[in-house]
Amino acid sequence: AETTLRFAHPTPEADIQHKMAEFFAAELAERSGGELNVQIFPGGQLGSDAQAIDGTRSGTIDITIAGLNNYTGLVPEAAAFTLPFMFPTRETAYRVLDGDVGQGVGKNLEEFGLVLLGYPENGFRNMTNNTGPIRVPADVEGLQMRVNNSQALSDMFQALGANPIQLDVNELYTSLETGVVNAQDHPVPVTLSFRFYEVQDYLSLTRHAYSPLGWVMNKAKFDKLSPEMQSTLMEVAAESVAHQRGLAVEGEDAMLAQLSEHLQINDDVDGAAFQAAVRPAWDGFVSEHGDTLINAILEASSK
Amino acid sequence: MQVFLRKFWSGVDAAIALVLIVMIAMVFANVVLRYGFSSGIREAIELSRLGLVWLVMVGAAVVLRRSEHLAVHEIILLLPKPITLFLRRLAYCVILVSVLMLFWGTWKQTAANWQNISPLTGLPSGLFYLAGVVSSFMMSAIAIVRIINPDARLDGGIDDDLARQEFDA
Amino acid sequence: MTLVIFLSVLIVGILLGLPVAFSLLLSAMALMLHMDMFSSDIMAQSLINGVNSFPLLAIPFFLVAGEVMSVGGLSQRIVRLATAMLGHRRGGLGYVGIFTAVLIAGLSGSAVADAAALVSIIYPMMKKAGYPEGRSLGLLASGGIIAPVIPPSLPLILIGVAGGISIKNLFLGGIAPGLMMGITLVILWNILMRREDLEVLPKATAAERLTAFREGFWALLLPIIIIGGIRFGVFTPTEAAVVAAVYAIIVSTVIYRELNWQRFYGVLVSAGRSTAMVMFLVGCAMVAAWLITIAQLPQQLADLLGPLIDQPRLLMLVIMIFVLAIGMVMDLAPTVLILVPLLMPIVREAEINEVYFGLMFIINTSIGLITPPVGNVLNVVCGASRVPLSRAVTGTAPFILAYLMLLGLFIAFPSIIIIPMEFFIGK
Ligand code: NA
């Protein structure tokens, strides 16, 4: 029997998330002998991240992808992966997320009706601002810094002496242009696709937080597939994640080159000094969720 | 019954006013704090969105009670009176079916998101959907009464008289 | 087939007196049955999340600001000043309305919020001065949709993101067509008012004008605070709405002393109800939009446009007619989010200027906001003024026609938009 899977994702079609979706759709159609068809809805057409996750849990959407921070209401421990300076390199992040620690958190999503297909990525978050390159923690002091809904990142910028300002992402571009805020942080692909470079002067490669994506499928729909189809789907999903991560690394250089035409890029950042300065952000997480997962991540990272 | 209804709806009005004034105070305080004290209310954005959803959903029931949802009445008023009456009943049947569906949907979503705790406010995100549960419960009660008697006022208030006349004119 | 089902159920529902919001839910249910996916989850998720939006907070705030201004004495003083300046002209308050509309377009990017502000501030004055109800609302609604064209603008940001178009260039390019929309309104208002027999006031003396100005000073300061606040980055457009509300409350209680607790309570309840009416409808439209998206109806239509790539003007004309048709029944945001990613490849292949296309798309979908059967600006205008929809629809008709002629002019001569755009960008 043919099954059609509705795949909603939040980014424009130029983004690598869409490329991954297309790769997944093509491979899955071929390897399942036409049994599994994927219908892609890009650009948040089927709703915001929160709505798409609710939709995937209840089966109105079959597959969705969203920044991992959108799942921390369901699995609070997942916030550990997005803590500042949690992962020194991408490879470490891949190892931890694809290993027992990451899959364990994924398993916890099942009680909410979701099967984890994998952790594609948006790369590391980097800061942009209008006042000057950010090399040491003192450069962050006094910035009007837009922050998202992550408690840890908000704590981090507070600890660094910036003035963290909660703004809806829809108002961020205008706010940067008019000067309500003068700094923001996003992964490179987002800074590019939302065109924040047009209203910012400096991009500093602070790489202060890894930004994994949570790629999930409706569990009931998954369970309905034959065991054979299930393993085909998981295989293709794993390949798609690898494909996406490859595009992310490869694409980042090209994107940085593109960005360098519009703003000054600074790669001279004292990572160790930042790591020490943002410790309070970790303390907040530990006091709320304990340090088991952090220690597990650190242990898996060191292997 | 009249006394109860009047108290109930004026209580709802007071709740709407209260939510609105809290939203204004919160968003404005955020602006003031940003400049006066280099800080802000982290929860402000999320809480004001929550306030908006409750304001809109509960308000939608009030608007239904007052028959103020946008509608084109001109055409059915040209028809013979019994047909007009039938069509108004039919409209409330459609409203009843859709709000019952909304009730069931928001009920399920509230339950599914009761453990979905916002990291910033510590509140369950099911609270957003709960507004739909409360609202559709109120709207289905209104629809049932109006299917039986399309002219039922359901308020007993005095000032509402004026507003309705203004609208019908 | 899907479009036929959606439209026929919607129109029959509306004509039979079912409220527009519930007609949208009914047609959404019809689509669910047609696609064999009857689900209460879809309704709950799309409706609640459609309402759960930070930028839309500007609606209740601007409604409060507007009602406080009219109850608390600010509006009266502005009308006194406007009358002193323009009252001796035929249809003077209309020009005040247009001028304010263009001014307010520089405040925020939401046509719905700006129309709410315009109608709640200026409509009561026009009504009091005996202006024809429908025409006045039509003018103010048409003035409201200048907001998404002149920066700052949420829809322009949305289309920039969805279509990969430079938002800054969209912003700079929007200034000229936005002003042209204002001029179009001035010309049409002039023609319409020629036939109206409105009383014309004697020309005010310089002393009278000065008094009117001094009395209206605090009220006049409001748009300056808002424009300046946004321009110089003191607050965001949504925050500007709340600043406007708080400022109006302070001026009317402390300076004019015309707002008491009882009146203020009335303002809050009434603004709350208007907000509910407008945004419940937005939520219901989102339910229908979700199902239209799932039906992949726009994709099928976009495929049809392929053969026109060699004739950019004709292609543009066809796209604009198509977008207008969709914009008539759908809200601006979902129209942008669904159609733009599909149309962009064709637009690029036909070598149509991207920024020009983006602006045309937003002007077009903004016009859709004031057309029946689903027009959110029309809805908010009726909600804030409590005038029946049908009267506003007929009142708006000549303005829609004028805007469509302007749009036609832009299609025939794209350089009308492109040349000033390149001037502002600095090419
Ligand atoms: Na604007």
Ligand code: NA
């Ligand atoms: Na319309």
